[in-house]
Amino acid sequence: MKTKLCLLYGGKSAEHQVSLQTAKAVIGALDLNKFDIHPIFISTDGAWIKGSQLEGPVSDVKELQFSEGEAIAPNALTASVEGSDGYDMIFPLLHGPNGEDGTVQGMLELLNLPYVGNGVLASSAGMDKVIMKNLFAQAGIPQVGYTWFIRSSWESDREAAYKQVEEEIGYPCFVKPANLGSSVGISKCTSRDELEAAFEEAFQFDRKIIIEEGVIAREIELGVLGNDHPECSVAGEIVPKKDFYDYKAKYEDGDTALIIPAEVDEELYARLKDIAIRSFKALDCSGLVRADFFVTKDGRIFMNEVNTMPGFTPFSMFPLLWKHTGIDYPSLIAKLVELGAERHKEKQSIKYTM
Structure with a gap:
């Protein structure tokens, strides 16, 4: 019996394009004697679009963005697949928020569907660098010095935020959005001017940022x-x-x-x-x-x-x-x-x- 494998990719995330490349690579590597491949593309505005079963690799990620595909609601994952008993496994090939952060994993748990990868807690904690580092600190895992801010606290007193970084962390330091991967929005800072620009950059991608000691x-x-x-x-x-x-x-x-x-x-x-x-x-x-x-x-x-x-x-x-x-x-x-x-x-x- 082949495994009916549903691939979720794309996503409402700054890492959308990275996810498409991942999906293309996985499709090219799957053994079609073992797996039936059922693709679902998630657009940058959050629409879920079901494509036809794939019969082999794709040459371009554009083939995975089904402009003529069937729009579905996420809970349609529980519906039968072409008359069968449904998907055997969901493989979320999603990077970043709205996919790697526990949101999709939570939905799959509610639908009681088997899926590849980390569960809700690990996904959400792993995506939020502040929460992750706080949990690691509790577990006694060694880390560089860090501090963090939410946008509203920074906007209410920017000077205090910059001074806190300079006193607690110093230069060089790295400023990062708390909830992104793939190095999106990260800046290295060696001066106040660079620090101010880095805050502006990182807050474009998240409401929370983390600042880490450079080593x-x-x-x-x-x-x-x-x-x-x-x-x-x-x-x-x-x-x-x-x-x-x-x-x-x-x-x-x-x-x-x-x-x-x-x-x-x-x-x-x-x-x-x-x-x-x-x-x-x-x-x-x-x-x-x-x-x-x-x-x-x-x-x-x-x-x-x-x-x-x-x-x-x-x-x-x-x-x-x-x-x-x-x-x-x-x-x-x-x-x-x-x-x-x-x-x-x-x-x-x-x-x-x-």
Whole structure:
């Protein structure tokens, strides 16, 4: 029996285009002997559009934006698929708000549909960098110094906000929207003028921003895969040719080097692995995360963040880490579907009545 796999992609998010690239890559890697592929495109204004079952890879993401497709309500996911009993698995290939942040996951939980990846809590906490860092602090996970603001508090006294950053964090620092990934809206600041411009930039993308201490460090990443018993990939290192790994370096210039496996000794890798798994469990993650670290020259490790739906093309760090660990891209997708089914089955055993 083939698995009827529904792919959700696009989304009402600044990372809409990233999601389309992810969907194109996943479709190209799926084994059509094992999966029937049912695409649903979510437009930038939030419309859900159902496409016809796909019979093979697509050459351009424009083929995945169904201008003539059937508009559906999200709860139509529970309806039968061409006379069958419905979808076997939902795979949200959504990055950023309205997809990676627990919103879609909550809907899927209400509909009692099996899905790939992290649940509501892990997705929402992982998307909000402030909440994530607060939970990591509670779990004793090492991090760089940080502070945060909501737009209204900044607008009521901008000077006080800038002074707080300078006194608590200092320069250099990084200003980020709290609820975006893919390095959208992030600025490095070394002066008051840059800090003011960075606040303006970040608040375009979110009502909450986070400011983090800048450290001179290597950027090391591990993939984490599993549910209750997660495992880690080999380590990888990002070496940007710019000051930091911004959106353009990731998706436009290719202006960065990915070193896999990274040059880390056994003792350092063991420490990274321990913190990655502790972080995974602190957010109650499931399926997958990419754990991102700073490692200083004197061996200090700081957890930067976990990404609950990391970049997922064959050339993204998470799939490459697992490829070098021994799990190729098609097998990684199949493994994630298995993990989603495993978690859904476990949830069906929970009692909801006395």
